[in-house]
Amino acid sequence: MNDDYSDKKTVGTIFNIQRFSVHDGPGIRTVVFLKGCSMRCRWCSNPESQNKEPEIGYNMSRCLGVSRCGRCVKSCTDHTIFCDGDGKIQIDRSRPLRHFQAAIDACPTKSLILYGETQCVDEIIRMTEQDSVFYFRSGGGMTLSGGEPLLQREFAVSLLRTAKQHRIDTTVETCGLVSWESLREACLYLNRIFFDIKTLDPAKHEEYTEAPLQPILDNFHRLKATCPKLPVFVRTPVIPGFNDSPQELRRITEFVQKYEDTTHEFLPYHRFGAQKYAFLGRKNDMEER
Numbered sequence: 704m705n706d707d708y709s710d711k712k713t714v715g716t717i718f719n720i721q722r723f724s725v726h727d728g729p730g731i732r733t734v735v736f737l738k739g740c741s742m743r744c745r746w747c748s749n750p751e752s753q754n755k756e757p758e759i760g761y762n763m764s765r766c767l768g769v770s771r772c773g774r775c776v777k778s779c780t781d782h783t784i785f786c787d788g789d790g791k792i793q794i795d796r797s798r799p800l801r802h803f804q805a806a807i808d809a810c811p812t813k814s815l816i817l818y819g820e821t822q823c824v825d826e827i828i829r830m831t832e833q834d835s836v837f838y839f840r841s842g843g844g845m846t847l848s849g850g851e852p853l854l855q856r857e858f859a860v861s862l863l864r865t866a867k868q869h870r871i872d873t874t875v876e877t878c879g880l881v882s883w884e885s886l887r888e889a890c891l892y893l894n895r896i897f898f899d900i901k902t903l904d905p906a907k908h909e910e911y912t913e914a915p916l917q918p919i920l921d922n923f924h925r926l927k928a929t930c931p932k933l934p935v936f937v938r939t940p941v942i943p944g945f946n947d948s949p950q951e952l953r954r955i956t957e958f959v960q961k962y963e964d965t966t967h968e969f970l971p972y973h974r975f976g977a978q979k980y981a982f983l984g985r986k987n988d989m990e991e992r
Contacts, residue, residue, distance in 0.1 A: 707865070707868065709861075710824055710861040710864055710865045711823065711824050711825035711828070711861075711865060712823055712824070712825065713823060713824050713857055713858050713861035713862075714821050714822065714823045714824075714858065715737060715821070715822065715824075715855045715857075715858025715859070715862070716737065716738045716739070716755060716756070716757065716819050716820070716821055716855065717735055717736055717737055717738065717819070717820065717822055717827075718736050718737075718738050718749075718751055718752060718757075718818050718819045718820075718850075719734075719736040720733065720734070720735050720736070720827070720830065721733070721734040721736070722834060723834070723837070724846070727846040727848060727874065727876065727897075728843070728844065728846045728872075728874035728895065728897075729841075729842045729843060729844075729872075730837075730838060730841030730842035730843025730844065730872075731834065731837040731838065731841040731843040732838075732843045732844055732845065732846050732874070733830070733831045733834060733844075733845050733846070734845075734846045734847075734848050735827055735831075735845065735846070735847050735848070735852075735862070736749070736752060736848050736849055736850065736852075737752075737847060737848070737849045737850050737851075737852040737854075737855050737858070737859065738751075738752055738754065738755050738756070738757070738818075738819045738849070738850055738855075739752070739753075739754070739755035739849065739850050739851060739854040739855060740752055740753045740849055740850040740851045740854070740878070741851050741854060741878065741880040741881065741914060742851070742878055742880060742912045742913065742914040743912060743913040743914070744901075744911065744912045745911050745912075745942075745945075745988040745989055746940065746942050746945070746972065746988075746989045747976070748973065748974075748975050748976030748977075749849070749850065749976055749979070750976065750979050750980055750983055750985060751818035751819075751979055751982075751983060752849050752850035753850065755854070755855075756800070756819065757800050757817060757818060757819030757820065758796070758800070758818050758819060758983065759794060759796065759800065759803050759807075759815060759816070759817065759818070760815070760816035760817075760818055760979070760982035760983050761792070761794055761814060761815055761816070761982055761984070762813075762814045762815075762816060762982055763792075763814070763981070765812045765813065765814040766792060766812065766814040767811070767812060767814075768790070768792075769786045769790055769791075769792060770790065772811065772812075773786070774806075774809040774810060774811065775792065775806035775809055775810050775814075775815060776792065776806075777809070778805040778806045778808075778809040779802070779803075779805065779806050781798075781802060782795070783795050783798045783802040783803060783806070784803070784806050784815075794984065796984055800817075803815065803817075816982060818983075824858070824861050824862050824865050825865075827862060828862075828865050828866060828869060828871075831845050831866070831871060832869060832871070835871075838871065838872060842872070843872065844866070844871050844872025844873055844874065844894070845862075845866050845871050845872070845873055845874070846873075846874040846875070846876060847859055847862065847863070847873075847874070847875045847876070848875075848876040849876070851877060851878050851880065851881060852875060852876070852877065853875065853877055853881040853885045853886060853889055854881060854885075856881075856882075856884075856885040856888070856889075859875070859885075859889060860885075860888050860889055860892065863875070863889060863892035863893065864891075864892045866892070867892045872894050873892060873893050873894050874893065874894060874895050874896065874897065875889055875893055875896050875897070876896075876897040876899075876938075877896065877897065877898055877899065878899045878919070879898055879899060879900070879918075879919035879920075879922050879923060880914050880915075880918055880919050880922075881922070883921075883922055883925055886922055886925075886926060887925075887929060887930075890926070890929075890930045890933055893933060894934070895933065895934040895935070895936065896926070896933060896934070896935055896936070897936045897937075897938055898923060898926070898935055898936070898937050898938070899919075899937075899938050899939070899940070900919070900920075900923065900937050900938075900939055900955060900958070900959070901939060901940060901942075901945075901946060902916070902945065902946045902951065902955070903916070903920075903951075903954055903955055903958055904916075904951075905917065907945065907946075911942075911945050923937075927962045927965070931964075934964070934966070935962075935964075935965050935966070936965075936966045936967075936968065937959045937965060937966065937967045937968070938967075938968055938969075938970055939952070939955055939967070939968070939969050939970065940969075940970045940971075940972060941969050941970065941971060941972055942972050942989075943972060952969065955967075974989070977989075
C-alpha cells in the first residue's frame, strides 16, 4: 500500500497542464494531460498525446531559417537536425530525444517544441493548489486527461489519491480502453468520470480508432455495476463521416439511457489540433473534413 511520501514522489510523463479550464468538469479546473493513448483516432486533436515517450515538434512558421539563424543545425554535430538541398530544415525523428536537447536550447524562437516531460505528483499538486481559491468558489478541481491518463496507472492513481488527501475535487477523462483494474482503482479517488463512447459499431470503431470496441463496453458495464454512486458522464464526439448520422447517434443515446443516473452529451467536431500533425511530421487523416 502506498504511503503519502511514495505517492508524492511518483513520476509520470505529461505534455501540458492547463489552468483555468471550464470545459473538463464543473467549475474552474486544472487539467493535467498525460502522454500515451491506447487508440489512434483519426480525428485526434492532441496527436502529441498518443506516444507515451516525449517527442520533438517543429513549427516551421516560427523558424527564422538557416540563412538568418541556423543555430539548431550548428548545435547538432551528429546531423540530427540538418539542412536539405533546398535550404529547409529537416529532422531525423528516429534519433533518441537526447540528441535534440542542444538544438531546443539554442532555438531563439521556440520553433522546436518538446512534447512531454517528467514530473512528480508533488510538483503537480503544488501547482494545482495555487488555484485552490478558485476551486472553492466555483466547485472546481483537477482533471486528468490525455491521451488516456489511466495507461500511466501508478502515476495517475497516486496523483488522484494525493489530490483527495488535499481535498481537491477530482475528475478523469477516459476512452475506456484500459485494464479494468486500472479503472477500478482510479474510481476509488474520483468525484466523477467522463467516459467516451464513440460508436456501437465494432468494425467502424476498429477502422477509425485502430482499437477494439468490446473491451470499452465491458469496462463501462462493470463501472456502472461496481461503482453505482460515482457520477458517470458519457461523451460522444460527433465526427463527420464516422458517427454523425441520426441513426447512429440515436443508437448510442438509447444504449446510454439503459443505465440509470448516467449523463450523455455530444461533443462538436473541431480542428483545433490540426497544425500539430505538421509539427510532428505526420499525416492528418481528417484534413479534408
